[in-house]
Amino acid sequence: MLKMVVCIKQVPMVSELPWDPKTGTLKRDLAEGMINPACRAALDAAVRIRESEGGEIVAMTMGPPMAEEVLREAIALGADRGVLLCDRRLAGADTLATSYTLARAIEKVCPDFDLILCGFATSDSETAQVGPQLAEALGIPGVAYVDEIELTGRTVRMQRLADNFLETLEMDLPGLITVTTGVHAPRHVPLGGLQDAFTGAEIETLDAKALDVDPEQIGVKGSATRILNVYSPTSDKKNIVLTGTPKRIVEQLFERFDDKIGGTIGKDLKSDKKKS
Ligand SMILES: Cc1cc2nc3c(=O)[nH]c(=O)nc-3n(C[C@H](O)[C@H](O)[C@H](O)COP(=O)(O)OP(=O)(O)OC[C@H]3O[C@@H](n4cnc5c(N)ncnc54)[C@H](O)[C@@H]3O)c2cc1C
Structure with missing residues (x-):
């Protein structure tokens, strides 16, 4: 049976990003959360693959308790299982610590995985680093920015736009793909599915202990980078009229x-x- 893991991040709703101009930080706790659009495209790609090949989809997210919502939405959209990685010790992770934690969780929850799907980037941090770093942490091949996916046996054929050229690539499974939002038009969440997902579905929650992760490689401790300053750039514009010949x-x-x-x-x- 084909086993797929879709990594999903909850991001603040773009229409309501409460921004504190004094500290230059995003008040994440005040924003409504939603599935990052590219993660939703990744989930949709997994559902389409399962429709033709069969298999199982595990939706996984690392985040605060409220991130459970996006897992329920993922189940409503077709995921079979939802796994939340949630622990104060995981908080403040940069992309390196995030991908390390996701890798260890995938090995724990779905050790015989075939395909990992991620969004190409998120709408709030937008580094596009987690997918490639995750492939590295799992020791598997990875292809980023994929627009089209076709699976034949154990080989995935992909298309992506790179430097204005269309590239066609092939990768043997197990492997990781990050998808763009152009991969498919997102499907609507079925209302009945939403109700079942929010009332009946069980979300598996794992903390740092259950994940058996190295405390030195998670959260703030495991983060190799630090944000020194965050600010909105200001621009100084004025109109000047030049006259004469x-x-x-x-x-x-x-x-x-x-x-x-x-x-x-x-x-x-x-x-x-x-x-x-
Ligand atoms: C220097 C630095 C310091 C930071 N410090 C903090 C901090 O203190 N507190 C804080 O909250 N954030 C912090 N962040 C943001 C945090 O590191 C990122 O949100 C997180 O690592 C994911 O990176 P990204 O959003 O750029 O993901 P991208 O690499 O753009 O995401 C690509 C894909 O990876 C997957 N993915 C990404 N994150 C997750 C996740 N959490 N769970 C499941 N799948 C995921 C998704 O499929 C996503 O579509 C920091 C970032 C940096 C660069």
Whole structure:
């Protein structure tokens, strides 16, 4: 039986990102959560593969207790199991610690996995690092930014757009794929399925102890990177009207902006002026 794991992250709803301009941080606790759009596309891809090949889909997320919601939604959308990795010790993880934790959890919950599906990136942190790092942590091949997936036996054929070229790639299972939101138009959540998922389905919750992870490699401790500052960049825009003949306007442009123009064309206009 084909075993698939879909990694899903809960992200704040884009329409209501409460942002604290003083601290420059996102007030995640005040935002409504939703399935990251690319993770939803990954789940949809898994459901389509199961429709033709059969198999089992495990939806997995690492997050706070409220992340359970996205697992229930994933079950309503077709996942067979929902697994939540939740523990204070896992909090504050960067992408390295996140992928380490997901890898150990997959080995624990679904050791005989065939295919791992992730979104290509998230809408809140958007590093696009977790999928490739997860493949590395599991010691399996991985292909990122995939738009089309076709499974034949133990070989996946994929298509992706890279540098404006369409690439066709093949990978033998087990392997990992990160998908773009262009992979399929997302299906609607069936209302009956939602009700069952929120009332009947059981979510398996694992803490750091149950995961048997190295405490030095999880959460803040296991994070190799630190955010030193977060701020909204400000831009200083003003309108300037230049008057005179076209020649005079061009001269004024160079008088005012020769540094910027020189920088753009890769030439020091000031030293050129001195020479002439
Ligand atoms: C330097 C740094 C410090 C950070 N510190 C904090 C912090 O203190 N607190 C905090 O909350 N966040 C923190 N973050 C954010 C946190 O590391 C990321 O949200 C998390 O590691 C996932 O990265 P991403 O959202 O960029 O995922 P991407 O790499 O963009 O996601 C790609 C795919 O990976 C999978 N995936 C990603 N995250 C998860 C997950 N949690 N569960 C299941 N699947 C997942 C999904 O399939 C997703 O579509 C930090 C990030 C960085 C770079």
